[in-house]
Amino acid sequence: MKLTRLPPLKKLIVQKNCSLKDTIKIIEQGGQRIAFVVDNRKFINVITDGDIRRALLKKFNLETKISNIIKKKKCKYLNINSSFEMIQNQMTPQITHLPLVNDQMILVDYAINFKLNKIPVSEPQFLGNEIPYLNDCIKSGWISSGGKYVKLFEKKFLNLTKSNYSLSVTSGTTALHLALASLGIKKNDEVIVPNLTFIAPVNAVIYLGAKPVIVDVNKNNLCIDPNKLENAITNKTKAIMLVYLYGHACDVDKIRAIAKRKKLFLIEDCAEGLGTYYKKKHVGNFGDVSTFSFFGNKTITTGEGGMICFKKKSHYEYAKKLRDHGMNKNKKYWHDHVGFNYRMTNLQAAVGLAQMERLNFFINKKREMAKKYRFYLKNNNYLFFSKNFPNTKSSYWLYYIKLKKNISHLRDKIINKLLENGIEARNCFYPVNLMPPYKKYFTKKNNLNNSLDLSKCIIALPSSVNLVEKEIKNICLNIENILKNLKTGNR
Ligand SMILES: Cc1ncc(COP(=O)(O)O)c(C=O)c1O
Known part of the structure; x- marks a missing residue:
């Protein structure tokens, strides 16, 4: 278009x-x-x-x-x-x-x-069957969690991840909460989380009264660093949370092997990893349970929404029950557990199905976008480009540039200059250990240098599937000029 x-x-x-x-x-x-x-x-x-x-x-x-x-x-x-x-x-x-x-x-x-007017960091695209499917929901009256689109969306998702079971929910955050609950994570358990992440996976651990144990990330792929993991494992540790940040994958086998050896659950937070592959397999089927988000800025969107994929039937069944107030499926209004209402609506699933039908187009667009950014920025001396970890394919949910250390102090100025030129750009997430509610979960024995450095020098660039080459070229030219001017002091 x-x-x-x-x-x-x-x-x-x-x-x-x-x-x-x-x-x-x-x-x-x-x-x-x-x-x-x-x-x-x-x-x-x-x-x-x-x-x-x-x-x-x-x-x-x-x-x-x-x-x-x-x-x-x-x-x-x-x-x-x-x-x-x-x-x-x-x-x-x-x-x-x-x-x-x-x-x-x-x-x-x-x-x-x-x-x-500005070129946004992300923007949804609805050019498929979204409107006909929504019309169908309205005309049929199936607008809440009953209705055919919920099942169709969940099934379509299974085809992608090749997991055994899938369960739609109201958001990526509730997906994480329910996933952890379904594994039986409870008060005083420990769950290992990365120090550089959107905060939802850390919060989900805390919702259950468990303790997030903060571990550093790898400086190239931004995922939790397997070399720093073992140090953080104690006899209270129950699970490892692997977040595919910005859509990048890592040495999943190494993390899996640690989880297996230490008898820990592995949870994959794939909110940013739809379209990410490791060893030719889509992420979301390497751990015991995996979660996805369909917030408006994600690769596919349902407005708000999420999905959980499971390996084991027992985890799936328990999560399904908890999703519906913990209600006994054979005895209406009889509650076996204190559950939640995390059900996705048929309206959301209708949009989700239509979006899934165009997923390959979205993913190819993102990969092309990443190639173009690299091409137009290739002569730049102020930036680092990280390489994909071997055997991985990134979804490039958000394309980012990494400023070299000597200019990382200019990050906010660069972001503001881009904004003045009609280009939205974002700083990276803040390291979890620096924020007041989470400081107490940091133990000094863990070296967090990579996440502390990365957080200062990453800038996320516009990454929507609506971007055209001319715009990417223009964004790159703007970056070049801003960097040149800031370096020569010409503001
Ligand atoms: C890595 C990660 N996990 C979880 C979430 C939470 O998803 P939601 O916004 O759908 O609750 C997000 C983002 O939004 C995310 O980026």
């Missing part, structure tokens, strides 16, 4: 001392019938073609400076960190473009018709 994006912010900017004549040209080129007036980079006001028409009909002429005609005009704007809801509330048929500023009033983006 050919994607046409809105003009970049800089094409819609006019300086306050610009003449009406030049402003007309800028508005014309931007094609939005509006321009944003700034003083240097500070936002002042908006000006529309209507404002100019009215000014010319009064006492002004084409040489008048626009600062004279916007003096009394009031306009709406919001801070860049405003929620979508706040942005939506400002939009009216009259206010179609909303300037977004940072805390210093510098204009950094704009929203139009409820959509941010």
Whole structure:
């Protein structure tokens, strides 16, 4: 699909001392019938073609400076960190473009018709059967957890992971909670978790009253480091949590062997690993249980949603029961356990099935994206590129660059500069051991140097399947220029 994006912010900017004549040209080129007036980079006001028409009909002429005609005009704007809801509330048929500023009033983006203009880090694509399947749910009345799409989605998922059982749930986080519960993880047990991860797998351990034991990651593949694992195992350890961060896999066999030898469960958190392969097999079938997320930024999405895959029938059956309030399947409203309501709806599963039908397209797109990023950044001296671990294929859920140590202090500046140029980029997750609720789980004997270093120097780049080559090239050119300017001190 050919994607046409809105003009970049800089094409819609006019300086306050610009003449009406030049402003007309800028508005014309931007094609939005509006321009944003700034003083240097500070936002002042908006000006529309209507404002100019009215000014010319009064006492002004084409040489008048626009600062004279916007003096009394009031306009709406919001801070860049405003929620979508706040942005939506400002939009009216009259206010179609909303300037977004940072805390210093510098204009950094704009929203139009409820959509941010910037190239986002991730963005879903619904070009398959999502709408017909959703219509089918609505027409049939099956909108909660009964209905055919839940079963179809779970089955389609099994075909991919080749696990024995699959169970859909409400999110990647509830998938982790339920997966751990189904393995019998309980108060005072220990579960080994990586120090660099989205926080959900660590929280899920804590929900059960168990203790997360924090271990460092490998500096190349970002997964938990098998060489540092054994040190952290005690007689209370019950499980190892393997997170495929950003979609990268690692030496899974080595981690499996440790789990087997020490009689520990292995849980694979594949939230970011849909489309990740190890030794030609999709991840999610190497451990006892594996979990997936279908949040809006994931490779496939159901809005919110998750999936658990199991090897053993007993774990699956127990999880299925816990998912439905711990209710006895032969005796309605009789509860054998304190369970949860973690059931996925037919509506979510309908979207999930349609997304799964296009999974190969999504994964190929992500792999092509990664190749293009590497190609356009290949001559860069300030960045590291990690190689895939042997026998693995990354899903490239998020493509990231790693700044060399001597410039890692510039990370936030680079991210802000990219944002000013209409490109969203993100810093990496913070090391778990540094955040107040988790500090107490860190024991000094574990060296966490890799996660501490990686967290400072990783920048995640736009990675949606909607990206076109021109945009990737433009993002890379921006990175090159920003790095060059920051290094030469030319800000
Ligand atoms: C590695 C990892 N695990 C778990 C989750 C939690 O998934 P959800 O947001 O669907 O609850 C996420 C992300 O969102 C994740 O990145």
